[in-house]
Amino acid sequence: MKRLISVLLENEPGSLSRVVGLFSQRGYNIDSLSVAPTEDKTLSRLTLTTVGDDHKIEQITKQLNKLIDVVKVIDLSEGVHIERELMLLKVKASGAARAEIKRCVDIFRGQIVDVGPTTYVVQIMGESTKLDAFIEALGDAAILEVVRTGVCGLLRGEKSLKI
Amino acid sequence: MELLSGGEILIRALSDAKVKHLWGYPGGAALHIYDAIFRQDKLDHILMRHEQAAVHAADAYARVTGEVGAALVTSGPGATNAITGIATAYMDSIPLVVISAQVPQEKIGEDAFQEIDMIGVSRPTVKHSYMVKRPEDIAETIAKAFYIASTGRPGPVVVDVPKDVTDPNNKVAYKFPEKVKLRSYQPTTRGHSGQIKRAVNLLMSAKRPIIYSGGGVVLGNASEQLRALARRLNYPVTNTLMGLGAFPGTDRQFVGMLGMHGTFEANTAMHHADVILAVGARFDDRVTNAVDRFCPSAKIIHIDVDPSSIAKTVRVDIPIVGPCDVVLSDMLDQIQQADLQTDEPAIGEWWQQIDEWRSRHGIYTQSRYEPSEGDNIKPQDVIKTLYKVTKGEALVSSDVGQHQMFAAQYYLFDKPRQWINSGGLGTMGFGLPAAMGAQMAYPDANVVCVTGEGSIQMCIQELAACTQHQLPVKIIILNNQALGMVKQWQDMQYGSRYSHVLYEDSLPDFVKLAEAYGHVGMKVTHYDQLESSMEECFALKDRVVIMDISVDQHEHVYPMHVAPGSMRDMWLSKTERT
Numbered sequence: 001m002k003r004l005i006s007v008l009l010e011n012e013p014g015s016l017s018r019v020v021g022l023f024s025q026r027g028y029n030i031d032s033l034s035v036a037p038t039e040d041k042t043l044s045r046l047t048l049t050t051v052g053d054d055h056k057i058e059q060i061t062k063q064l065n066k067l068i069d070v071v072k073v074i075d076l077s078e079g080v081h082i083e084r085e086l087m088l089l090k091v092k093a094s095g096a097a098r099a100e101i102k103r104c105v106d107i108f109r110g111q112i113v114d115v116g117p118t119t120y121v122v123q124i125m126g127e128s129t130k131l132d133a134f135i136e137a138l139g140d141a142a143i144l145e146v147v148r149t150g151v152c153g154l155l156r157g158e159k160s161l162k163i
Numbered sequence: 164m165e166l167l168s169g170g171e172i173l174i175r176a177l178s179d180a181k182v183k184h185l186w187g188y189p190g191g192a193a194l195h196i197y198d199a200i201f202r203q204d205k206l207d208h209i210l211m212r213h214e215q216a217a218v219h220a221a222d223a224y225a226r227v228t229g230e231v232g233a234a235l236v237t238s239g240p241g242a243t244n245a246i247t248g249i250a251t252a253y254m255d256s257i258p259l260v261v262i263s264a265q266v267p268q269e270k271i272g273e274d275a276f277q278e279i280d281m282i283g284v285s286r287p288t289v290k291h292s293y294m295v296k297r298p299e300d301i302a303e304t305i306a307k308a309f310y311i312a313s314t315g316r317p318g319p320v321v322v323d324v325p326k327d328v329t330d331p332n333n334k335v336a337y338k339f340p341e342k343v344k345l346r347s348y349q350p351t352t353r354g355h356s357g358q359i360k361r362a363v364n365l366l367m368s369a370k371r372p373i374i375y376s377g378g379g380v381v382l383g384n385a386s387e388q389l390r391a392l393a394r395r396l397n398y399p400v401t402n403t404l405m406g407l408g409a410f411p412g413t414d415r416q417f418v419g420m421l422g423m424h425g426t427f428e429a430n431t432a433m434h435h436a437d438v439i440l441a442v443g444a445r446f447d448d449r450v451t452n453a454v455d456r457f458c459p460s461a462k463i464i465h466i467d468v469d470p471s472s473i474a475k476t477v478r479v480d481i482p483i484v485g486p487c488d489v490v491l492s493d494m495l496d497q498i499q500q501a502d503l504q505t506d507e508p509a510i511g512e513w514w515q516q517i518d519e520w521r522s523r524h525g526i527y528t529q530s531r532y533e534p535s536e537g538d539n540i541k542p543q544d545v546i547k548t549l550y551k552v553t554k555g556e557a558l559v560s561s562d563v564g565q566h567q568m569f570a571a572q573y574y575l576f577d578k579p580r581q582w583i584n585s586g587g588l589g590t591m592g593f594g595l596p597a598a599m600g601a602q603m604a605y606p607d608a609n610v611v612c613v614t615g616e617g618s619i620q621m622c623i624q625e626l627a628a629c630t631q632h633q634l635p636v637k638i639i640i641l642n643n644q645a646l647g648m649v650k651q652w653q654d655m656q657y658g659s660r661y662s663h664v665l666y667e668d669s670l671p672d673f674v675k676l677a678e679a680y681g682h683v684g685m686k687v688t689h690y691d692q693l694e695s696s697m698e699e700c701f702a703l704k705d706r707v708v709i710m711d712i713s714v715d716q717h718e719h720v721y722p723m724h725v726a727p728g729s730m731r732d733m734w735l736s737k738t739e740r741t
């Protein structure tokens with residue numbers, strides 16, 4: 001099962017490599033990873049997606065908590081949460097395809113953020129499944145380049161990951 | 164406030180962190196630090212002959228004293244040599260601080276001479292690590308390193324110190340922090356009272372209970388509490404390889420070590436148990452055999468200070484996260500206060516059953532191997548003789564192999580911190596430097612390294628450091644002319660195809676070798692000489708003695724788990740299995 005894990009981390013040199021190292025060292029997968037400092041510059045917030053059964057996720061959260069630099073860990077997928085990912089795509093856009101792509105972008109509530117003579121750069125935001133669906137809708141032939149930020153997320157409601 | 168250079172601060176901070184002995188080896192990047200060592204006399208630096216050995220010695224010092232061990236190595240090759248030592252300490256959760264010198268910061272990343280990314284290389288083998296960037300940060304970093312190494316589940320911490328940070332011309336104010344606090348690290352100090360209550364109820368209702376105690380009881384100084392609880396309950400106790408001595412080896416309630424080479428009675432009792440109280444143990448694969456067949460009827464209570472140890476390999480019914488000593492004494496308090504009673508008739512029957520197992524296949528009720536005779540000395544008898552000659556009171560370190568298992572089985576450790584071995588990583592070469600660390604901590608004690616002719620050659624260079632620092636350890640080589648443990652597996656699983664476990668007459672003359680280093684060498688080839696030679700060896704109080712004892716080359720260690728299988732599936736001899 002896909003899981004979304006959120007980690008509050010000391011913003012120290014090397015702390016990210018400890019998290020990433022833990023995953024490879026213990027044979028856990030990371031499917032996506034996003035990380036940046038929070039409003040408190042001494043802390044980073046890291047969101048990662050991984051797959052595993054309950055037993056594996058329990059071990060992952062315990063092992064993460066064991067890292068000295070990790071302040072807090074939550075499994076977002078356990079509660080009601082919001083997740084978002086941003087994707088930029090460079091697509092072939094000439095002739096009739098230009099209008100076609102524009103329509104598709106509109107349906108997915110995306111934006112065309114750069115226009116070239118034969119290309120568009122498209123921006124799409126949403127849950128990962130929506131981004132996947134957009135890629136599928138467009139088809140491989142049209143796509144020149146894709147870059148995704150990885151998922152970030154937080155819990156709905158009043159509960160928050162803070163120290 | 165006093166102004167000191169980074170090098171001076173480092174050494175002062177180590178002293179203020181209560182380090183008495185620093186095990187190390189110098190080099191270019193560490194020169195400023197070594198100059199600071201030269202100009203003080205509080206801290207005793209012990210020059211070893213290899214960084215691996217320096218770390219092992221510091222590690223063993225920590226194991227026998229319960230204090231934090233400390234080692235100092237230079238950058239590059241010094242740092243990489245230290246890795247095996249650090250990994251050994253990590254796998255056994257030993258509190259240790261290793262200072263590695265580093266090239267100056269402006270050179271980092273340039274593949275400078277003797278540059279290695281020590282933080283990166285050591286990362287999977289440390290509890291935590293720091294690189295110090297300014298002399299002002301040294302004292303606090305050292306304080307944090309010692310705090311992290313020694314609290315919660317202990318472990319090694321690396322502090323990497325670039326050369327410019329220790330520059331003698333850059334002096335800054337020194338103050339050692341009295342207390343450190345880390346917002347991201349707060350080890351548990353108590354067990355959950357509700358869980359403890361549930362555990363006590365389960366424990367009291369048990370009909371076939373067993374207490375399975377591990378290295379965490381030794382490290383957590385919980386041996387006394389364990390003994391008190393076990394005695395109050397009159398339940399059988401088994402210790403892991405790392406836990407030997409936490410419960411006395413000579414106690415009636417002790418059923419021996421469990422696991423791959425555990426006793427028949429310990430493994431069989433585990434298999435049939437209805438309640439297992441696991442304390443400071445981690446259900447290691449050398450204990451459990453196949454996890455899906457592990458103790459099918461047992462409800463498991465697991466006490467451990469590290470939550471990630473709980474339910475890692477085996478499901479647990481009642482987890483309790485907390486320090487072993489505190490949790491065990493809370494349990495005992497509850498039992499005493501409510502005057503709870505065990506199911507005495509059931510426990511009586513259980514003991515009858517265990518005693519029957521003991522007399523059937525136990526290694527302590529009867530000798531289960533052919534007796535030594537003439538020039539055929541059995542390795543088991545060497546350990547028994549060692550036990551007798553040292554009155555069971557020696558500090559015993561070991562290397563890795565058959566000799567280690569024989570020592571674990573036949574030297575009955577009555578005290579925690581008496582048995583020093585690399586259980587988790589299984590590091591050959593650990594034994595001699597470990598004995599040195601123990602001897603430094605207890606100069607008057609009998610310290611013995613039980614080793615094999617294979618293992619001893621992995622840190623043999625330290626014989627020189629024994630001379631220099633007057634560490635009169637006794638080295639008992641169970642010389643079976645082979646990498647015996649590997650050979651045993653080749654016998655059992657590879658049709659006795661002895662691939663690279665024999666030396667083809669290339670073994671050194673250990674007597675001459677001892678003498679070359681200024682020590683005493685003895686060769687024992689007859690069983691008749693064994694005890695008297697050993698008496699002679701231990702009478703040489705101030706000397707290092709190597710006893711090269713020729714033992715039966717064909718002996719195997721038994722019992723041995725049949726894998727994959729359950730706890731009770733064992734080979735009892737070359738021909739007999741359960």
Ligand SMILES: Cc1ncc(C[n+]2csc(CCOP(=O)(O)OP(=O)(O)O)c2C)c(N)n1
Pocket residue numbers: 562563564565566567589590591592614615616617618619641643645646647648649
């Ligand atoms: C550094 C290291 N290399 C390899 C091994 C694998 N190994 C385990 S036991 C053993 C044989 C040890 O031989 P010896 O020291 O003579 O002990 P014996 O088993 O003969 O008593 C080997 C090679 C190890 N544990 N450590």
Ligand SMILES: [Mg+2]
Pocket residue numbers: 564615616617641642643644645646647
């Ligand atoms: Mg051998």
